[in-house]
Amino acid sequence: MSTTTDAARPASLSIGALAGRSGCKRQTIRWYEEIGMLPEAARTEGGHRVYGPQHLARLEFIRHARGLGFPLDDIRTLLDLSGQPGRSCDEVHEIGARLLDAVDARMRRLAAVREELHRIVASCTTGGPAASCRILDALADHHHDGCAAQSDTGAVG
Amino acid sequence: MSTTTDAARPASLSIGALAGRSGCKRQTIRWYEEIGMLPEAARTEGGHRVYGPQHLARLEFIRHARGLGFPLDDIRTLLDLSGQPGRSCDEVHEIGARLLDAVDARMRRLAAVREELHRIVASCTTGGPAASCRILDALADHHHDGCAAQSDTGAVG
DNA sequence: CATGGGGGCTACAGCGACTGTAGGTTCAAG
DNA sequence: CTTGAACCTACAGTCGCTGTAGCCCCCATG
Numbered sequence: 342m343s344t345t346t347d348a349a350r351p352a353s354l355s356i357g358a359l360a361g362r363s364g365c366k367r368q369t370i371r372w373y374e375e376i377g378m379l380p381e382a383a384r385t386e387g388g389h390r391v392y393g394p395q396h397l398a399r400l401e402f403i404r405h406a407r408g409l410g411f412p413l414d415d416i417r418t419l420l421d422l423s424g425q426p427g428r429s430c431d432e433v434h435e436i437g438a439r440l441l442d443a444v445d446a447r448m449r450r451l452a453a454v455r456e457e458l459h460r461i462v463a464s465c466t467t468g469g470p471a472a473s474c475r476i477l478d479a480l481a482d483h484h485h486d487g488c489a490a491q492s493d494t495g496a497v498g
Numbered sequence: 499m500s501t502t503t504d505a506a507r508p509a510s511l512s513i514g515a516l517a518g519r520s521g522c523k524r525q526t527i528r529w530y531e532e533i534g535m536l537p538e539a540a541r542t543e544g545g546h547r548v549y550g551p552q553h554l555a556r557l558e559f560i561r562h563a564r565g566l567g568f569p570l571d572d573i574r575t576l577l578d579l580s581g582q583p584g585r586s587c588d589e590v591h592e593i594g595a596r597l598l599d600a601v602d603a604r605m606r607r608l609a610a611v612r613e614e615l616h617r618i619v620a621s622c623t624t625g626g627p628a629a630s631c632r633i634l635d636a637l638a639d640h641h642h643d644g645c646a647a648q649s650d651t652g653a654v655g
Numbered sequence: 656c657a658t659g660g661g662g663g664c665t666a667c668a669g670c671g672a673c674t675g676t677a678g679g680t681t682c683a684a685g
Numbered sequence: 686c687t688t689g690a691a692c693c694t695a696c697a698g699t700c701g702c703t704g705t706a707g708c709c710c711c712c713a714t715g
Contacts, residue, residue, distance in 0.1 A: 355682095355692080356691090356693095357691060366673085366674075367691090368674065368675080369673065371693090371694095372672080372673065372674095385681085386681095387680075387681045387693090388680080388694095389680095389682080389692055389693075390692085390693090401638075402637055402638050405637055405638075407672090408611075409611050409614065409615055409637075412671075414671095419634065419637065422631075422634070423628060423638070425628065426629030428627065429626070429627065430626055430627065430628045430630075433628060433634060437618060437622070441612070441615050441616060441619055444608060444612045444615060445612065448605065451605050452605065454567060454601060455601045455602065457566065458566055458594065458598050458601060459598060461594060462591065462594040462595055462598055465587060465590070465591050470585065470586060471582065471586065471587045471590060472583030472584070473587075474580075474587035474590050474591075476576075476590045476591065477576065477590060480559055480562055480563050480566075480576065481555070481559050481562075512662080512663080513662090513663070513664095514662065514663080523703075524662090524663085525702075525703065525704080526701085526703085528664090528665095529701080529702065529703090533701095543710095544710050545663080545665095545709085546662090546663055546711085547663085569700080569701090570700080570701070
């Protein structure tokens, strides 16, 4: 184990190195700093940001939580809570449970959409003229909806 | 069946009436017009928009397709294609199939996220101090990821 | 005919969570 | 010392809306 320049856990990182290790883009890191998700980085004399291992850990936490669908506000709360270890973890649990409910709801909705979409796409025999296209029929026909038009599937295409 | 003022399919609609019938908000309708998803409405002398049944049909098409997760650009294409019925429906089919793929991918990812989230939340016994909270442990620990951090779960909470 | 209020109008800012660009500066390797 | 990659700031754009401010129109009632 070396002292100052450990390749695995270096004591100081440029924004590019931090980006490489965390999987975030440089812009995203700067933006996280701007909105207060990351503490302000130290600077070199020339103004370049300098990060330490604690920034990497925090960024990994954020990224992992983001990957699970937590909104940044919740992540901020989680980070605050983990910073004051005396507090009850009820709030943490509640955030997780709330997100789990939201994920479940989203999955149900997505499943319904998938079914309709599958039915619509399967009903269309390719090659015909658009005039007789059942996909267009199905989209134009709002009557046997089943699931339509509450939004919140998320942008997908 | 009356002639000019059929309650079910009126010959002309204010933006509010169109909003009520289509389920879109007035702002959304104006915005759709602004970005060319809807043709410009006729106006009264005082400048109020006046819509006909064709606007309602188009808006219903848009709303249904949006409900299925189609992005507006795809919907525009679909609407263009349905306006030129001679063209092959291959392109329509391709858009639908592409969306179906995206929905499938999103469902798989969401299922993986749900599992991890469930595991994390279930591992946490409420009531303890945040210092020993397994949710925070799990989020801080990026090593047994399984699914993490590729984005695209969609904002959920 | 006046008035009140509900709906309409435009224009623009904001959301979430970034991404991309332009134009300039710094750093480190050769 | 030179070069060019990496960095800096600031700001616009993405997607699909939503909300606000401040004014105007239209119709029904008195």
